[in-house]
Amino acid sequence: MNVVQCKKYPENPLYKGGILTNDVPPVNGSINHAGIGWVKIEGAESSLIRASLSTENSTYKCIGTVIARRGCWSFLKGGFVLDSPSDTSLLFFQNSDENAVNISIASSSLQPFTDEEWRMNQEYRIKTERKRGATLHVSDTQGNVLKGAQIQVQQISRDFPFGSAIAKTIIGNLPYQDWFVKRFNAAVFENELKWYATEPHQGKVNYTIADQMMQFIRTNQIAVRGHNIFWEDPVYTPAWVRNLTGNELQAA
Structure with missing residues (x-):
């Protein structure tokens, strides 16, 4: 579940909207899709908003969630992989309880990507956001620097919470x-x-x-x-x- 900063105005759509254009192509099966958009509610102070997807053959009851608050915009991000190609797909937004709320949607987007593209993006984020440079000083018991020493480093724990x-x-x-x-x-x-x-x-x-x-x-x-x-x-x-x-x- 996403709990994100609630903003006065929605940001621009991711991927410049992706494939959400006036001429929407069929949604392919076995391809990953990510995106969705910004939501705002009226009628309750806060509410868990769920996005679901319906195609000709299947219904995906939850492809993304966010706790939205009244009067400001929260980003709902999600993703899905279809079991088969679809010519017609419907995206629904609804609150998780029985209270009546009005849901506004802005800056929607949908971007297809392959497993290879996902992996490339993962490696990029690992290198730029999770890896850090380190300088090692090797010395003997008296504190004298050892030149040309061969060392082995074994990671025994991770600081990055996963x-x-x-x-x-x-x-x-x-x-x-x-x-x-x-x-x-x-x-x-x-x-x-x-x-x-x-x-x-x-x-x-x-x-x-x-x-x-x-x-x-x-x-x-x-x-x-x-x-x-x-x-x-x-x-x-x-x-x-x-x-x-x-x-x-x-x-x-």
Whole structure:
């Protein structure tokens, strides 16, 4: 999910709009597509906006999300790969709850690219944004500089945070744990620290599952990123909270 800076005006479309022109060509299958645009809402202070795509043969329920706020523009970026070519595709924007909101769209774009192009862009960003120059000074135990020394450098950790969400299914699941540890050095819990998970029944707080997940994270020296604990939308609060008012709601 994207949570981006909300701006007074939308920026220009990425890729100069890409293939979104008056004469739109067919959308190819097996080709990656990225883009979408800026969204603004009226009717709520904030709302999770989801973009979905419908073609002649398939429906892609979520190709991008953003938490949009009232009165300013937020960038919704997404992507998709079609299973087969499409002559007609419809892009939908909708909020995730049942509240009525007006959604405005601006600076839309859609850009196709191949796996090779994606890889080239990835390598460029690695070189320009993630790699840094380093100067090594090699000396003996007395501090004397050793000229012509041959050295080997082995990376044992990464400072650049690269992570993913984890679910309670990782507890005791050794293949899942091994797969995750080999690839990521940061994590965020999906739902296990949210209010409806830790206190599903009033007064009965239970952090057992979250504590077990945290133990796995700490044992493997993985950084934990923050997540929302509760949302203002009643749909995402415990069922017993929805009927509380006044002092009872404040005490909850």
